[in-house]
Amino acid sequence: MPDTATPGVAPIALDAMGGDHAPDEIVAGAVQAVRQHGIPIVLVGSPRPVYEALSRHDATAEIPIVRAEEVLKMDEGALASLRRPRSSIAVACHLVRRGDASAVVSAGSTAGIVATGKLRLRSQQGVLRPAIAVALPTRPTPSVLLDAGANAEVKPEMLVQFAHLGSAYAETALDIEKPRVGLLTIGSEPEKGNKLVRRAHELLSAASGLDFAGNVEGHDLLTKVADVIVTDGFTGNVALKTIEGSVRYAFTELRETIEESRAARLGGLLQRRRLRELHRRLDPEEHGGAVLLGLNGTVVIAHGASRAQGVSAACVLAARISRQGVVARIGERLTAAHRPHRLWRSSAPGTHGTDAPV
């Protein structure tokens, strides 16, 4: 049942060539996004295989294709994006830049998407470094972790900016009022951690427009002690993948435990449906992916292993983010943070509109 369709909204530019299962699963995800969620999609990639995949869903009339001659391979790094100005991800960015698409979605190589996005969409004014934000499955609302891998080396002032990027994301896409910001480190006292984190702690404590809640540790990532958790891209990526690995590990151990005994197996049968639901909620595929914040346009990075369901979820996420005006909200926050007198503290409720996508 289409519930998010808005007439006249620019489509999502979906990179048909990125990901382990491109183009077939990407196209299947596009069909699902259109038919189940009413999200307009344009597929960017090599016309023939994409058209053939669309035919198998009888969807050639529903989803247009934009030609891109080149493909950024999964193992190609940042430099390749310079050498391939007509890659599917570069063309998708170009569509957003021209206003012909509202957001980019790709399941391609993260390094390639980040490099291409920075080159083709450019950073927003005042943004030192775009960062990758992921929504962790905390309750009642998700927590935003960033940077999850765009910047392996950062400076303390970048962590303060990440706090603004993440707060803007939490306020708009996740509807969290006055998000609390935590700094990921290895002890709760301000003097704990490494040089980067100690200096960032000072800057965050003094920053205006942020609700800084202090240090958080690895075991706090899923306990909702903060709405936004900032860290460098190296630590953030290790932490994110450790969460994924640990949850997968706990479920595997659990399944084996269930299968070991007959009585327990009976119990397991009774629970199978609920376990599946839980697993789905924790599965990164289902979250829709990571968001590259700080560019002049919305870019969603789907998991490289995404199948149709994950691709569709990424398109839903991209449509929501673009509709909620995260880009504009980041602009407002950074402008306010740089005002010389720093009178601004935080937005009055309701003042940040939900600006429509281009």
Next chain:
Amino acid sequence: MPDTATPGVAPIALDAMGGDHAPDEIVAGAVQAVRQHGIPIVLVGSPRPVYEALSRHDATAEIPIVRAEEVLKMDEGALASLRRPRSSIAVACHLVRRGDASAVVSAGSTAGIVATGKLRLRSQQGVLRPAIAVALPTRPTPSVLLDAGANAEVKPEMLVQFAHLGSAYAETALDIEKPRVGLLTIGSEPEKGNKLVRRAHELLSAASGLDFAGNVEGHDLLTKVADVIVTDGFTGNVALKTIEGSVRYAFTELRETIEESRAARLGGLLQRRRLRELHRRLDPEEHGGAVLLGLNGTVVIAHGASRAQGVSAACVLAARISRQGVVARIGERLTAAHRPHRLWRSSAPGTHGTDAPV
């Protein structure tokens, strides 16, 4: 049933004053270690409360007390260890130094234990920095992660040493022949990661006496792709706490899922015992704690929240490590690694004896 008692073995010096539940749970853990595992213990701390706690177990005749006038509080950092030469942890180290104890066990502040251990036991010859190693619950054998928090800032050559420390631990305490070493980073290719990791990758690739298996990522920590995983103490501590938090999270979610439906609740009852067993295996309390490697003596750091069971497990671990001669094995490895001609590759099987504790 005592299974590890050896006549004439020096006792474990157990810090009675460190930890959230000291001295009562520490003393209870000591009693358990002595009675259930036959491990000789000497309790170090303030005589009166320790004696009173021992009385409640009718154990005053079984476990001697060594007086320590001062206590290193949980919130005291590294500097306090200089100001408190008669703290319970300092006195415990002194016992090992004098040969009156075979190992130190403490559930006190990690920073305090590391600083005191370095000051009182000194680093082994050739060790740049002692590191904290933890055994992750992989199968069939545990994996060793280090540094888990002793050194927030490290240099690339320290990561190579950590590989030797961890390999010595894996070879002796965990009985793993020719341990494979992985480098924790954010991509599998050698050029991925930050400056520290890229340089460490080069050094590890060229190092003799190590079986370097290349880069590993956060999701590999529990999949046994390597026997030893090296990283800086900041990333390692975040990763370790993230594992603990994620596993706890998965279990909480699971329990709620089970309790949500009546049919599933029935299933849950059937499984309760097996789940408890699984949870126990994943519980850091049960692993016995972290080991501070690279000092002239064995130091085991129990979880600060340890209760009797965790304290007892830490004593069992300390006795095993001390018996297996990890300290001597580290000495052999570092000597071999620094031989000018680097002819040495790896030990022939069976050449590293299980030297008895002092």
